[in-house]
Amino acid sequence: MKLELRGHDERYTVEQSMLNLFPGELPVYGTVTRGEPCWAVVELSEADGRATVTVELSREGVTARRTWSETLSGTDYQREGVRRRGIGRCFYEAAVAVTGARPPWGMLSGVRPDKLVTAALLSGRSEADAVRMLQDVYAVTPERAALALETGRIAARTALQLEKRDIAVYVGIPFCPTRCAYCSFVSQSVEKSFGLVEPYIEALKRELREGGALARRLGLRVRAFYMGGGTPTTLSPEQLSGVLDAFETAFDTSHCVERTVEAGRPDTITPGKMSVLRAHGVDRVSVNPQSMDDRVLRAIGRRHAAADVARAMELSGGFRHVNMDIIAGLPADTPDGFADTLRRCLAFAPDNLTVHTLALKKGSRVLTEGLSVPDADAVREMLDFAAPTLRKADYAPYYLYRQKYMSGSFENIGWCRPGAECLYNIVIMSELCTIFSFGAGGSTKLVDRDTNRIQRIFHPKYPEEYISRTADFAAVAAFYENRGIST
């Protein structure tokens, strides 16, 4: 889409709107010529303390023009927010007029649509007010606004239970047995990078020792532990035990209320590994079939079959909480096939079930090989089946998030039975406390609860780089020192 910005340079805001409304379309900046097939002129002007935005947008011969105006007040930061919201809203209205499409999350293009609800509730606004804001200001559909209220309410309640010194710890294991067709994560196939696993574990243990020592000196309280990936259970029982040992020795775990390990691929789960997890106090595991249709599993490049899921679920007995992940919109899947997957997963009675929507990620085989995936209407049908089915089975949504390029612009939802919420999932999605991240490909997130500002420290992307670097916690120490917490 050819874009002409007048009176501003808010490229990010416009590009986020484009991503939401015209996924796959790339921005090209310059002067618009009216005869082009797809273009938008986005103009911002200010006079007498008011900002006015005009968007004229055209696609395949259909053109719409929308105007928005609002008085600017408050701090520079708040005024900036008003301008950006105006640009986003105006672009959204013009795009809806041209395409006729109404995205479920309206003009919200971010990862955490319920964060606005959590912030509104924590600032003392009523639930009705928060829902009205989503619908009126951000054009969110009533159904999605109600969903955001359910998860935003849980996040607000959780935020009130956390203290300034509370943190969560994440450990990343970037190895998988094979690469899934929809994956763009840096995870390496263990078969190809077997030689990296041991040095990676050693680097991880070193980093855990140093990070834990700093956390102890700062008096930080670990509330939740999460080992994800990749597929942590690609590690041997001894390697898993070594990493968990390193965490337990390095950190003060006396306030840690949950320990989660993603067991992920059913074909990596063995009795020996599950005993190691149980012996280390792991009380949550996630078994991720993604689909219970062998045809779909083959299409996405998994090496396991649906029958392996049953065996993995049997081995998961004895853990307090078990999650299963499934995905709506996978290659070769259909609404009937997805419904069957959900029913078969519910038959295992996990107390958590996460319903993802396929995200079309750059670099994934779905895109590079042009695999055929269900269209947005089929994905809507799958999700429309999932929600009432899960509610009927006594599950409720407790966290949600979105990713770029999601089929139909929907969302991922974590559902659970009453009282089975995973604290880590809530705090990471709603950014409620600092997360110390260990391993390649992740980032430590330092959350300032007073200002809601977040500082990120990115880790090396690939295991090779991670293994050869020296961990540095100076930025973490400085963050806490600036907030009156020092060693």
Ligand code: SF4
């Ligand atoms: S299990 Fe997850 S991280 Fe591993 S290849 Fe599949 S999608 Fe990627």
